[in-house]
Amino acid sequence: MSESGARNVNTSLDPFEEYGNCGGSEMGNFGSKATAILYALQNAGKPVTLKGVLAVKLLSCKTFTGGGGSYIVPCPSGSPYTYCVGNDNDGLGHDILLGVLTRNERTNPSAKYSGCTGGGAPQSKLALYQAAGGDPRMINGIVTLQCGAATGPSVKPRQVTCPWNSPFKYCVQTSNDGRGNAVVLGAIGANGAGDPYALYGNCTSRGEGQPGFRAKADILTDVGISLDRVRTIDIVGCNNPSSGGGAPPLAVVECSTLGVFGLQAIYYDQCVYGLDAKHNRLTVGINN
Numbered sequence: 693m694s695e696s697g698a699r700n701v702n703t704s705l706d707p708f709e710e711y712g713n714c715g716g717s718e719m720g721n722f723g724s725k726a727t728a729i730l731y732a733l734q735n736a737g738k739p740v741t742l743k744g745v746l747a748v749k750l751l752s753c754k755t756f757t758g759g760g761g762s763y764i765v766p767c768p769s770g771s772p773y774t775y776c777v778g779n780d781n782d783g784l785g786h787d788i789l790l791g792v793l794t795r796n797e798r799t800n801p802s803a804k805y806s807g808c809t810g811g812g813a814p815q816s817k818l819a820l821y822q823a824a825g826g827d828p829r830m831i832n833g834i835v836t837l838q839c840g841a842a843t844g845p846s847v848k849p850r851q852v853t854c855p856w857n858s859p860f861k862y863c864v865q866t867s868n869d870g871r872g873n874a875v876v877l878g879a880i881g882a883n884g885a886g887d888p889y890a891l892y893g894n895c896t897s898r899g900e901g902q903p904g905f906r907a908k909a910d911i912l913t914d915v916g917i918s919l920d921r922v923r924t925i926d927i928v929g930c931n932n933p934s935s936g937g938g939a940p941p942l943a944v945v946e947c948s949t950l951g952v953f954g955l956q957a958i959y960y961d962q963c964v965y966g967l968d969a970k971h972n973r974l975t976v977g978i979n980n
Contacts (some may be wrong), residue, residue: 705747705859706883707792708923712784714753721784725750728790731762732777738764741920744795746833746889747880749773749859752789756781767791772798772835772859772878793859793880795889795907799833802905805875810841812872818905821879824849824864828905831862832889833880842868854878886924886979888912895930895972902970911976915944915964921980928956929975939973942966947977 701722702711707729712722725748734740751768758780765778773791780787797803801821804814817834837855849866861881867874882890893905908925912918933939947963957963960977968974 702750702753705749705861705881707742707745707748708883709748711750711753711788712786714786721786723782723784723786723788725790728762728779728782728788729777729792732764732779735762736764739920743919743922744889745792746795746799747793747859747883749791749793750788751776751791751857752787754787756785757787765789772837774798791859793833793835795833795909799835799880801828801831801834801879801891805836805839805873805877807836808839808873808875810839810873812842812869814839814873815869815871817877820849820866820869820875820877821862821864824851824866826851826862826864826879828891828893830882831879831891832882832887832907835860835878835880836875837863837878838874838876840874842872843874844868846870849875852876886926888919888922888925892927892930893970893972895974896932904970906970908976911942911964911968911974912978914942914969917944917962917964917978922978924979926960926977927974928977930972933967933971933973940966942968942974 708726710722710724730740760781762777762779765776767773767776774794775792777790801818805817808814821834844867846868847866849864852863852865854860854863860878862879864877869875888909889907891905892908894903909919943966945963945965947957947960961980962978964976
C-alpha cells in the first residue's frame with residue numbers, strides 16, 4: 693500500500709479517521725472510512741450504524757480499478773476481522789479494502805481466551821493482559837491469536853511485538869500461563885479518551901467499590917441510552933462513592949445543572965451521574 697504523506701492517517705485504526713493520498717496517483721484526495729462502511733451496510737440491507745465498531749484497518753489502497761460502490765466483501769484468509777468492506781472506485785481515485793473489528797465474544801476483553809488445543813483451562817484475556825503490565829483503560833478489545841499446549845514451565849506473560857500489518861496495538865505472550873496453555877493475545881487500542889468501547893474501572897481506593905473493568909458503553913446501557921448514534925463517551929470523573937458526600941444511583945442528568953461537571957458541561961449533549969454497577973461514583977459526558 694502506497695501511503696506517501698498520509699502515512700499516520702492511513703495506519704490509524706480509528707473508525708472515524710480519514711484515508712487517502714495513496715494508490716500511486718498521489719492526488720491528495722481523502723475519504724472517510726466510516727462513510728464507506730455505512731454505505732456497504734446499506735447495500736447489504738443491514739442496519740446503517742457504526743454501533744459496536746472497535747477498529748477499522750485500511751488493508752489496501754491503490755488506484756481505482758472499477759465503477760465504484762461500497763460492499764461487504766470476503767476478508768483475507770486467517771485475518772481477525774468481523775467483516776471487510778471494498779470499494780473499487782471511491783470517487784477519489786482509490787480502490788480500497790477495509791477490515792472491520794466489532795464488539796463481540798471474540799473481541800470481548802473480559803472473556804476467556806479461546807481455541808486452546810492443549811487441554812489447559814483458559815482464563816480471562818484481560819487478566820493475562822494485565823499480568824503483562826497492560827493498562828485496561830488503553831484498550832477496547834482483546835483477541836486470542838494463539839492458544840495451545842504449554843511449551844515450558846509457568847512464566848509471567850510479557851508484551852511482544854504485534855504481527856506486521858495487524859490491527860493490534862499491544863500483544864501479549866506466555867509459553868505457560870500457569871494452567872498449561874501457551875497463549876498469544878492481540879489487544880485493540882482505544883481510539884482516544886472518547887472511545888465509547890474503551891474500558892474503565894478500579895476507580896475506588898477505600899474498598900467501597902468492586903474491582904474490575906467494563907466498557908464505557910455499558911454505562912449507557914445501564915441507563916437506557918441507545919448506542920446507535922453515540923460518537924464519544926468521556927469519563928469526566930470516576931472515584932469513591934463517598935467523595936463529595938455520596939452519590940445517587942446512576943441516571944441521566946442535565947449537564948448544565950450538575951455542578952460536578954463544572955465548565956466542561958458545555959461540551960456534551962447528554963450526561964450521566966451516579967453509582968455504577970461496581971459502586972464507582974461516575975460523571976460521564978456523551979456526544980452524539
